[in-house]
Amino acid sequence: MKSELGLGIYTSSDISSILMLPTYKIRRWINNFWDTHFAEIQNSKYSWGNGKDKAVNFHTFIEILIFNKLLEHGISYKKILTAHKTISEDFNMSFPFANTKILASDKNIFYYINNETIIKADESKQIGIKHILEHFYDRIDFDDDNYAKRYWPLGKDKSVVIDPKHQFGQPTINGTNILIDTIIYSYYKGGESLKVIASLYELKLSQVEDAISYMTRKVA
Numbered sequence: 001m002k003s004e005l006g007l008g009i010y011t012s013s014d015i016s017s018i019l020m021l022p023t024y025k026i027r028r029w030i031n032n033f034w035d036t037h038f039a040e041i042q043n044s045k046y047s048w049g050n051g052k053d054k055a056v057n058f059h060t061f062i063e064i065l066i067f068n069k070l071l072e073h074g075i076s077y078k079k080i081l082t083a084h085k086t087i088s089e090d091f092n093m094s095f096p097f098a099n100t101k102i103l104a105s106d107k108n109i110f111y112y113i114n115n116e117t118i119i120k121a122d123e124s125k126q127i128g129i130k131h132i133l134e135h136f137y138d139r140i141d142f143d144d145d146n147y148a149k150r151y152w153p154l155g156k157d158k159s160v161v162i163d164p165k166h167q168f169g170q171p172t173i174n175g176t177n178i179l180i181d182t183i184i185y186s187y188y189k190g191g192e193s194l195k196v197i198a199s200l201y202e203l204k205l206s207q208v209e210d211a212i213s214y215m216t217r218k219v220a
Contacts, residue, residue, distance in 0.1 A: 008058035008169025011049075015061055018153060018162065018171065019068060020217075026064065027052070033067070033081070034060060041085055042094050058164035062098040062140065062148040069136040073104045083109040083121035098148040101137050154217075159210040171214060173207050184208060185215040 012030065016023040034046035034056070047054045056064075070080050087096035090113075102121070103110045109121040141150040151162040153171065161174040171180045178184065178201055187197050198208045 008061065008164030009055050010058070010061045010169060011055045012052070014170070015056075015064055018061075019065060021068065027054070029064060029067065030054060030056060030060075034063070037081060038084060038088075041088060044094065046094075058162075058169050059095040059098040059148060061169070062151065063095055065151070066097040066102055066136055070102070070104060070109065074107050075104060075109060076107070079107070079109055079122070083111070086121045087111050095147070099146055104136070154210060154214055158213075159204075159207040160214045173201075173203060173211060176201075176203075178203070180211045180214060184211040188212055188215075 010018075012023050012027040015021070015026045019026075030047055031054075035054075039045050046060050047056045049055050067080060070083075071077075083102070084096055087100050087102075088094070091100065093099050096111075100111045103112075103118065110118045111121050113119050139152045139155055140148050141152075141156075143149045149163070152158065152160065153162060154160050159174050160171055160180060162169055162171055163174075166172050166177055167179055172178055173180065173184070184197060184201070187200070188194070192200075194205060194208045194212065197203070198205045201208075
């Protein structure tokens with residue numbers, strides 16, 4: 001599955017940096033799950049490149065994000081793989097975790113089949129109860145086709161955004177093409193004050209503060 005214009009380019013190192021997870025783990029997940037288990041079901045490959053240079057698009061990045069959130073919630077690999085397969089087959093989609101809102105409760109996975117009905121993502125297809133379920137999509141924006149289109153790593157009340165339509169999906173200041181890592185943070189590490197950086201790029205001080213907060217959180 002090759003990258004398409006506007007869908008971003010994310011190496012294992014990029015994903016590791018954004019999600020603050022070990023690179024080896026991201027690389028292993030891509031190889032073992034997306035390029036093997038999920039690829040067999042979809043008869044397609046999710047990455048391109050070889051070895052350490054493998055890269056994926058934004059929708060696979062979002063799937064990896066949700067995959068990790070489900071693991072953190074205490075859900076087993078087996079249940080996650082079953083849920084991915086079940087939703088993929090029900091909706092005939094390659095990126096079910098990036099297209100269907102997944103919820104979790106009591107170490108089980110559920111998904112919406114419409115705005116009201118929630119189904120358990122396994123062979124039982126039991127009806128779920130909305131108010132007891134925890135969802136993982138509060139930092140993700142969706143387009144009109146319900147595909148993930150933007151990710152807000154610090155939350156939607158902050159300026160840092162990961163949008164595949166800007167700078168190939170690298171973290172930027174919302175509404176701009178200003179790269180946080182190579183532009184704003186490099187000035188900050190060089191000793192420039194936040195006010196000077198804000199003036200240089202015609203940004204609000206709060207936007208610069210968000211950028212620095214993101215970078216210092218990432219490297220901590």
